[in-house]
Amino acid sequence: MAVLTQKKKKHNFFAGPAILPVPVLEQAAAAVVEFEGMGLSLLEISHRSKQFSAVMDEAFASTRSLLNLPDNYEVLFLTGGASSQFFMTAMNLLPQGKKAGYLNTGTWSDKAIKEAKLFGEVIEVGSSKEENFNYIPKDYEVPGDLEYLHLTSNNTIFGTQIQSFPTVEMPIVCDMSSDIFSRPLDIEKFGLIYAGAQKNLGPAGTTLVIVNKDLLGKVNRAIPTMLDYNTHIKKQSSFNTPPVYPIYVCMLTMRWLKENGGVAAMQERNEEKAALLYDEIDRNDLFKGYAHVDDRSRMNVTFTNTNPEQEADFLAMAAEADCVGLKGHRSVGGLRASIYNALDISSVEVLVDVMKEFGRVKG
Ligand SMILES: *Cc1c(COP(=O)(O)O)cnc(C)c1O
Numbered sequence: 001m002a003v004l005t006q007k008k009k010k011h012n013f014f015a016g017p018a019i020l021p022v023p024v025l026e027q028a029a030a031a032v033v034e035f036e037g038m039g040l041s042l043l044e045i046s047h048r049s050k051q052f053s054a055v056m057d058e059a060f061a062s063t064r065s066l067l068n069l070p071d072n073y074e075v076l077f078l079t080g081g082a083s084s085q086f087f088m089t090a091m092n093l094l095p096q097g098k099k100a101g102y103l104n105t106g107t108w109s110d111k112a113i114k115e116a117k118l119f120g121e122v123i124e125v126g127s128s129k130e131e132n133f134n135y136i137p138k139d140y141e142v143p144g145d146l147e148y149l150h151l152t153s154n155n156t157i158f159g160t161q162i163q164s165f166p167t168v169e170m171p172i173v174c175d176m177s178s179d180i181f182s183r184p185l186d187i188e189k190f191g192l193i194y195a196g197a198q199k200n201l202g203p204a205g206t207t208l209v210i211v212n213k214d215l216l217g218k219v220n221r222a223i224p225t226m227l228d229y230n231t232h233i234k235k236q237s238s239f240n241t242p243p244v245y246p247i248y249v250c251m252l253t254m255r256w257l258k259e260n261g262g263v264a265a266m267q268e269r270n271e272e273k274a275a276l277l278y279d280e281i282d283r284n285d286l287f288k289g290y291a292h293v294d295d296r297s298r299m300n301v302t303f304t305n306t307n308p309e310q311e312a313d314f315l316a317m318a319a320e321a322d323c324v325g326l327k328g329h330r331s332v333g334g335l336r337a338s339i340y341n342a343l344d345i346s347s348v349e350v351l352v353d354v355m356k357e358f359g360r361v362k363g
Contacts, residue, residue: 011347013337014325015156015300016178016199021342024252031248047244055248056236062254066263067185069210076209076229077237077247082177082196083111085207089173089192090116092229094147095219101125101146101170105162106133106155107331108175116150119221125149132332133158135292146170148191148215154179156199157329159302159336160295165189171215179299180208181257182341183267191215197246200299200340202253205246257341266341273339273348274298280352284359286310290332304334311335314358321354323347 012019020028035042036051045052056077063075078084089112094100098120102113104127116122126140133155142149148171154161156178165172171191180195192211198204209229216230225231231239237247257266278296281287281303290302305311311334318326328334339348 008322011321011323011350012325012343013323013339013347013351015329015336015338016196017204018199018325018338018340019342020202020249020253021256024249024256024342027252028245028249032245042248043245047238047241052244052248055244055251056238056242059247059251059254060236062251062258063208063210066181066254066257067187067210069187072212072214073187074211074213074229074233076211076232077206077242077250078209078232079206079243081204082108082175082194082207085175085194085209086112086115087118088227088229089148089150089194090119091221091223091227092219093173093192093215094120096120096221098147099123099143099145100173101142101149103127103137103140103149103151104129105136105152105160106158108155108157108177109150109152112150112152112175120147128160133160134290134295136160136162136295142166142168142170144169148173150174154182154297154299156300156338157331157336158291159297159300159332160291161297161299163294171212178338178340179297181254181263181266182270182299184263197250199338200342202250203246205243206250208250253342269345270298270339270341273343273345274301276345276348276352277301277337277339280355284355284363286314286359286363287335287355290334299338299340301337301339302328302332302334303336304328308334310358310362313362314354317358317361318351318354321350323351323354326351 031042060075101123104124113122125142126137128135128137149168150173152175172189173192176193177196178199180200195208197206211229281289286306288304288306326335328336
């Protein structure tokens with residue numbers, strides 16, 4: 001099917017929705033036309049069909065095996081985006097009158113804090129707001145009486161990433177929207193992990209939630225059925241119609257991850273890609289990194305032109321070389337190269353070549 005081949009594949013540095021592996025796109029495209037020789041599209045079959053049940057089963061099993069999940073952790077594919085998890089986590093895990101701690105490392109943490117305040121007391125244990133979130137606070141105090149500590153593992157907008165998760169007495173609740181499956185995790189530290197799919201996992205439309213079920217059922221407030229994690233655990237994410245197509249594409253991505261060595265191999269690849277790009281940013285006088293060196297993200301590389309007036313020229317030169325999605329988020333400005341799992345190192349090499357060429361022309 002020639003229609004399935006992209007004529008001019010670009011080097012995709014968009015932050016989200018973002019790059020997916022080519023074999024995943026090809027299989028996803030084919031399934032829209034006909035799924036499993038059924039004479040039907042994946043889009044027009046029951047979510048309770050045997051064929052789609054097999055997709056769900058593989059999606060659950062792959063999540064478990066990629067992250068080595070113990071039996072007391074449940075996997076869910078929900079809707080409403082990571083943004084709905086900002087309130088769902090607090091609604092399900094924070095009893096009235098109890099406290100939760102939040103580390104404020106950017107726009108997304110800020111939003112999570114605002115939502116959690118609807119349900120209980122929020123202690124902001126640390127914040128890098130005064131430096132426009134260009135670093136991850138360390139050495140912050142964590143009071144012993146918190147129900148959980150909420151972290152954002154990777155700050156998509158500011159390009160910072162927690163390189164080593166703290167050891168604390170309470171479970172960590174973590175927004176991993178933009179670095180899920182990018183590295184192995186010490187899963188026992190986490191009570192709940194959530195990730196909107198559209199950064200490092202699949203298309204927009206589903207949110208992966210991994211939850212230690214021992215933490216549930218401890219709040220006494222009334223929770224609407226659809227917002228109660230237990231509803232979705234009991235029905236294996238099919239209490240209502242799940243987002244079948246996004247889940248299918250996530251399942252294909254996880255299959256691709258497993259075929260390519262799993263999260264440990266991804267970590268190696270991601271470190272190599274990030275080092276290549278940061279080395280050029282540090283070497284080339286025409287560019288400057290945004291985040292503190294120790295906190296630099298291996299997923300979203302934020303940088304600026306030393307002379308901001310050169311930015312448009314640089315973006316034009318990058319576009320000539322088929323590098324797209326490099327404009328920074330409006331709250332930081334400058335440039336951002338998102339280098340998620342699916343991005344091959346060859347794309348980073350092309351970008352680095354453009355930066356070198358820019359140095360020769362403008363330096
Ligand atoms: C994109 C993003 C979100 C918001 O995700 P939605 O699915 O659009 O709600 C939350 N947290 C992080 C870290 C993100 O990168």
